[in-house]
Amino acid sequence: MNNPKNIYLIGICGTAMASLAGMLRESGYVVSGSDSDVYPPMSDFLDQLGIQVFKGYNAENLKKAAPDLVVVGNALSRGNVEVEYVLDSSMRYASMAETVKEFFIRGKNSIVIAGTHGKTTTTAMLAWILDVAGRKPSFLVGGIAENFGRNFQVSGGPDFVIEGDEYDTAFFDKGPKFLHYLPRIVLLKNIEFDHADIYADLEAIKTAFRRLINIVPRSGLIVAGVDSPVVRELIPAAFSRVATAGIGVGEWQARNVAPTADGMSFEVTQADSMIGSFTIPMAGTFNVQNALGAIIVAKELGIENHVIQTALTTFKSVKRRLELRGDVNGVRVYDDFAHHPTAVLETLRAVRERFPKQRIWAVFEPRSQTCRRRVFEQAFIDSFEPADSTLIARVYGASKLDPEQTLSPDRVAEGIRKRGKAAEAFATTGDIVDYLASRVQPGDHVVIMSNGGFDNIHNKLLDRLRGGKA
Template sequence: MASIAGLLQLQGHRVTGSDNAAYPPMSDQLRELGIRIHEPYAESNLDPVPDLVVIGNALSRGNPEVERVLDERIPFTSMAALVREEFLKGRESLVVAGTHGKTTTTSLLSWIYQVAARQVPAREPSFLIGGVAENFGSSFQLRPTRTFIIEGDEYDTAFFDKGPKFLHYFPDGLILTHVEFDHADIYADLEAVKTAFKRLVNLVPRRGVIVAYDGSSNVTECISRAFCRVERYGFKSESEWCIQNLRLEGGLMRWEVWRSGAQWADLEMRLGGEHNALNATAAAALAANQGVSLESIQTALAEFKSVKRRLEVRAEIGGITIIDDFAHHPTAIRETLRALRALYPQGRLWAVLEPRSNTLRRKVLEGELVESLRLADRVVLAGVYQQQRIAEEERLHPEDVVRALSNGGTAAALYPDVNHILDEVVPQLKQGDVVAILSNGGFDGIYEKLPARLQARA
């Protein structure tokens, strides 16, 4: 929603917005743009009455602004529908979808096109990303050129449109990273998730292309009835785009990409983790299919920084490294911790988790969560975010996670809030430790409070 506000402002519209509690990095981006955020929601925020209200999928009936919109018949729409009408019509739509890796892969693809524009200005992309891409310092860009790159979210569109947002984007080219059960608040089971992705695949025209991960039977099922060309990427030798010889050298991740059985490229980037090699290879494959040169792809990956809140180093104090990662699912947590193990092999790895996403707040993937957290040396859990909104029988009980971890030999503890976490954890931290803070929200300011506490201790 912050990104679409920025795009609309670039088109010359006057934009304001509302939220219960905006937090970085998007609140910072809005402030820099001069877009006012009203907090909290209130009917008076709609004065003067706007020409159009864009209603995000976090809002439902009972919200005071939603109620006023309906009572007074103020024109309204969803974010996804507005994107389609205002920005995608008449353009080439390149969509990045999947349970994991969407934001980083969209950022990578956008940067590849930006670098390609140094030689071919018409390559400069418009884009809309669900996070702040550090190379751009923004989550959006609008150019008069043809290509629009967009992160395709499978979450529902709005209270009045329960279909996934990505069905509005009609891709000409599609990257499909992973398909797993997620968003337990809106999808009943894995079959429902797969149905959504199958519908997305069915929107790609015959002239289009799908670049799909080769290591998931769910992905294979979802693309099985595609009408367009499908190219697989991953670690399987028979795939169109095969990753080989992945390694860390001199602080860089390097690997080879073999295309149709022949070596195509040597690639390198500063980000670590097998999952990021997969993300980068997917972006490279789709860009190459659209005619972007290998030289531009190699240069872009070597220059790529990261995305805010994806393995982001927030502070290094007294030899202690604090990492911020947007953890929303056990698989994402697993890949984050695996990457940190490779990047910091000598240090103790702490995982500090706030169960905040609609999936992590539920116990449906409790077993997978425990297995992912076992990759850390020390695990600290906070209480479930807004646990009163989850039925008791569906709710994750962090004490059960802590018990399972402890019984398996992993040191784990549960504390009720951030202040208790800091009181207990800070005295135990020592030089060489890596602290991964895992949350898809503000986590009560721990990203600022932990460095401040360590500075005070030093």
């Protein structure tokens, strides 16, 4: 990229873009940028790094910054005044994914964590294992890795661990981001239909992952989660080495999986040879799948079992992954990022495995581009099965969607009731808080799921339970 020194990011307050800004700043570049929404905590984070942020988009911002390179966030499109100025002025520009590749990944051992579910947790887990092993990894992950207190690290070690997103790259590059990441090791966890706003169907998703599989070098490795039927279908096309993995299936297996007081225990075998016994401080079989993939990559890199177990024991997960937000008078309130039917089911199943006799309330906001659509209605009806009672909020931004294609919380609630479980749909967050506050009892677990802020419902409920008015 001709060694630019002054870099400007359009859409700098997005999670990935802000992380890239931090990585560039810590690497010695002059960094600035703009966004339509500039507010804490992202604005505080950027300010602490000495990064100038312009509030709102204006061509004058670029004139003042005079950058050598402009990074365009994937939320930006033609018509944005800064995008138009960049094009009119023939300024050098690139996507976030391309910039990460050229500035940070090239020359490293790139480890890409890909799939529909579990990417963020597995990326953070593997980065922590490598850190405990003394490999000083660089990483970029889509959530706050609690062990590091941030979602990126630029370090001098040989590895770069990155969450490989299949979402499109930029308005000028509609391919998935993960194709930019020069993968040498791919941990391909699972594949399902998602991102209904940009992928027409499952076949379109498959095409994206086929392209990822096809760019892993022959000397590289794909750890293939063969619990997933689609992964099993696609993986024979690989040119690289392949390690199949799963719960009781594949070359590498997790066996004798069992819940413990603090998480899960399991054994790992390779071709029926015992590799070792491991424990993780997190509930859920899906977290065993996450750990299995990370263990296989760690063994590929020559890391000993006792180092892996030390890292797993001390792993603190990622914010918003069954994060306990509070316990008031025996009522535990959790926050989780789940927004796909499979993720909802696995999250609730994890709570049920740990607390088989206690009451579970599922509180869900349909917010992502996929789950707001009617295509997943029946799947959501099925996914709330582990909960005793389900409360569904209004569809976020429903006024901007085609009513015929929009998920109906009322239909989902009715479907759940037909299965013999309690379920209600609500018009406002306040109504949900009122309903819960008058009904929860000591020993109950309230699992709140959304990929957004959900109108601060977690704090409102906790305040009410403490005796406040919320």
